[in-house]
Amino acid sequence: MAEERFSASVYVARLARAAELARDAGLDAVIVTPGPDLQYLTGSRASTFERLTALVVPADGDPYVVVPRMELAALRASAVGEAGIEVRDWVDGDDPYALALRGLGVLRRLAVAEAAPALHTVPLASTADARLELATPVLRRQRMVKDAAELDALREAGAAIDRVHARMAQWLRPGRTERQVAADIAAAIVEEGHAVADFVIVGSGPNGADPHHEVSDRVIGEGETVVVDIGGPTALGYNSDSTRTYATGEVGAGIREAYDALQRAQQAAVDAVRPGASAQSVDAAARAVLADAGFADRFIHRTGHGIGLSVHEEPYIVAGNGIELQPGMAFSIEPGVYFPGEWGARIEDIVIVTDDGVERLNVRPHELAVLS
Missing domain, CATH: 3.90.230.10 (Creatinase/methionine aminopeptidase superfamily)
Incomplete structure (x- = not known):
């Protein structure tokens, strides 16, 4: 049974606002791993594991989710499918960090939600060849x-x-x-x-x-x-x-x-x-x-x-x-x-x-x- 959540239109509006705030802040993209921010933006109550699950919100472009294929069923309890968010699934042996960053171009400022663990932020920073910063100012402004x-x-x-x-x-x-x-x-x-x-x-x-x-x-x-x-x-x-x-x-x-x-x-x-x-x-x-x-x-x-x-x-x-x-x-x-x-x-x-x-x-x- 799907978890109770708001309609897909609520999450579509929140994602659009997050991208707008990212642009205003001069960010190239915001990456959100499981936690309250991910639930706010997609309705997903996924948990953080050693395998990367992340929502990527480009300042310019459509949002997408990177998720282990074995976690796809859990993702269906969120509004991701109904909201038309692209899903990039991966299996063990793939590079999920490269998958998360694919198509973003040259990154100057990449922000991550505060719930993102070092287990994932360090590889993201290395793969992006960029210094990561907290997305808290953007997401805080929206969630407040x-x-x-x-x-x-x-x-x-x-x-x-x-x-x-x-x-x-x-x-x-x-x-x-x-x-x-x-x-x-x-x-x-x-x-x-x-x-x-x-x-x-x-x-x-x-x-x-x-x-x-x-x-x-x-x-x-x-x-x-x-x-x-x-x-x-x-x-x-x-x-x-x-x-x-x-x-x-x-x-x-x-x-x-x-x-x-x-x-x-x-x-x-x-x-x-x-x-x-x-x-x-x-x-x-x-x-x-x-x-x-x-x-x-x-x-x-x-x-x-x-x-x-x-x-x-x-x-x-x-x-x-x-x-x-x-x-x-x-x-x-x-x-x-x-x-x-x-x-x-x-x-x-x-x-x-x-x-x-x-x-x-x-x-x-x-x-x-x-x-x-």
Whole structure:
């Protein structure tokens, strides 16, 4: 059965845009090996092996795919055939690098996607007698601004992960271990419409003060905060990522004070999202609220990251990133406060930049949810 993907016309348009951007950048061609960029441009979810599979997008000319003959069946699950992309297959003993470069002429600037392994980039550079450069500036520019089909896929993913958070009281309670709770959450992520559970963080008590804690055998206690950060791809490959902080009973006034400041900070960052605003200004909006409340040193990571076929991609919502936000960009807003050895909290939504502001994809309540 073919994997779920967009129509061939979507990929034809993306390939045409990639060639246009390559020309604008002065590149002769872009070579894309398996990974998120290949999936974006063709719908193919091929894996990288010792045999070369690559999409070649000339700045002038038609794109084509080089693929081992033994991998042709897997390629048929993509839009390559429907989109009319030329396929150059090869067998062991052939030179796939010469095949990939055939017809490109004298190369001055050849770019490769960042997922390309050295196993293939070194032979490509040698065969081309050219220095390879990263295609990241070209592909980043294209993937950062989502098209309508991608935005719908992200909305679907956001709604699915919200349904999981809505069920949290079924599993999260004192006496259970983080690992037990995480297993139930992972199953629900798939039940609610994801292909897989890509990550499940359950950080109870002091473990919540570690932003990248995953799970442990710690038993969840009464009156603790628990950070639950979960997500994964849906069938189309577009990811969800949402964090809520829960409490297993009433918590003290100090926790309430810090959490209320965190909630205001998250809202301030969301309110700062609009076309033309800089990524760093959104980060600054969250930090200003926490600084005014006396918690500046408790926020120890960036405010957000782009999301799409990768859970973390550009744009990054961080100090020093002056990139202007554009309609169609999608990213997380996830400030946190962390008290090492004691507790932590984070609130995370995925948002989309619209023509006149912002759209939130996660709408579960942001208050500290006390589960009884």
